[in-house]
Amino acid sequence: MKSPQVITANALLEGDAIWLTEDDRWTRDMAEAELIEHEAHGAIRMLFAQSQPSVAVGVYLADAKPGANGPEPTHFRETFRTRGPSNYAHGKQVELS
Amino acid sequence: MYSYNDFDEAFVRERVAQFSAQVERRIDGSLTEDEFKPLRLMNGLYLQLHAYMLRVAVPYGTLSAPQMRQLAYIADTWDKGYGHFTTRQNIQYNWPELKDVPAMLSALADVGMHAIQTSGNTIRNVTADQFAGAAADEIEDPRPVAELLRQWSTDHPEFQFLPRKFKIAVTGSSTDRAVTKAHDIGLRMVRNDAGEPGFEVIIGGGLGRTPMVGKIVRDFLPKADLLPYCEAIVSVYNVLGRRDNKYKARIKITVHENGLDVMRDKIEAAFAEKKAQFDGVDQEMLAEIEQHFAAPAFKTADTSGYEAARLANPAFRSWTDTNLAAHRADGYSIVSISIKKHGATPGDATSDQMGVMADLAEKYGHGELRISHEQNVILPHVHQSDLHAVYSALRAADLATANIGLISDIIACPGMDYCALATARSIPVAQEIAERFDELKLEHEVGPLKIKISGCINACGHHHVGHIGILGLDRAGVESYQITLGGSGMEDATIGERAGRGFSADEIVPAIERLVLGYLDLRHDADETFLEAYRRLGAAPFKAVLYPSDAKADAA
């Protein structure tokens, strides 16, 4: 696997970004996500994530890197998903703090 | 204005009831996302980067004051207190929760609105000239025809599964304010030699991945033949259009691959058949619809107060210079309310602002409002004696920016701040350009200039037809902005040419500044617009100011 990854999706009810944790929860804080280092393990975790259609919509694997507090995004699109839009203080940048 | 008859009302209510049940079944797990997604899209509900997004149709951009007030109420009740007006004359809510959407649709139905066919491979919301029914240069109000097209296309059983989405724009004036040449079908009203009004019919225009200027398939179509002719076009496309490749499925590719002559022959043949089947019901319906669009009772009043206020108040004068357009009735003006305050998000209005605009429409504007594809709001009928009062109220609501048609009146799609398809952001680029030119105090000197920004190749921000177009791309994991030059969305429609390599997010605003300052040096005189100078001089001198180090390297 080129880069470690996290499993992410949108929440069915609220529509916002969520990430899968090691203990099978969905979190709104990417730092709590499970960082997946091996492809085979990623495939198993994807199967689990996709089996939760009443929580998670549009499940996918996104590249990530280890950071001081947990996984961090490597691509700007994923960074925006942890934050919210840049034109207003809406979304996770205010909801999580 | 058109108001729903019993049939429209029952249809929309039934759809709300159906969708409410579908949402319930999705939430309780009896519908999978694969089953639910097409259903939600049919009702205008998208899932974006940070939330769901509800796209509400504003047919041909026309709203009544109570409708605008209801849009404000919806924004306050189920969203974050604002809405985003789009280049398709729609309004989008960026933050609804799934469980609330049926209630939002029901609130829309209360004022005769809906979100049907704002998605999917159907005939989408018909767009029209935002000055329809008011413009001095208009032949006829195009909205009755747009409404007829809406009724005909809504839930039309033959056209629910077209090869791809299908967009129609109509203008009642030979000045094209509806970008008709960038639509699947464009209808531009013209007169024939006998002086009768009819349409120049354009097909196969479109932006996106493969931008094309539409081609004239019929110079003059009598008004009475409009519906059978449009039905002929769509049915030919429905059969010929490619379904094997999403990127080749729009009618612009069908026209390109089959050639205009083949298309015309097939359309004319289909038209001959269709016309025989149309027994005049469409014309009866049109006559009935036309009554809803009767001009308001224009008043006469003394306008000397207006002239005096202009002389006395330079800020008011500047606003009247940029934000008014010529009205067909004596003593009236068309007011464009700029939703492009410097540094604000293009097209975003707060619920309070929507309320103020609704009140002004009621008090001074014969109850009418319009949304323009340039993401502004129009009061189409304001008497000049009321302009100062309108201006003062707009000022108090932070809506009096005097920049219509100027460099800060930028079209920008939502880009990667909201849109799941985006490859880069567009809103911050628009904000920074507008703020920069406001700081330089140059925008009035620069004059008419249309900048249009899209956050991906889908081109919702119409960048190809901007005098200066900006396309946001993802280049190896970094936002990168590509400039196109010399586009136009008017009757002289032109696809802009790519200027050269892209600019980073930090470089794009300085690049635009170099380009515009360069134009000030290059132009003949203050009357030569950016587009005229570009057409006269070609791309080379503009590229030289955009890429100064290349120019130096060439000279060395």
Ligand code: SF4
């Ligand atoms: S142009 Fe692209 S980024 Fe912008 S709104 Fe359209 S699809 Fe989204």
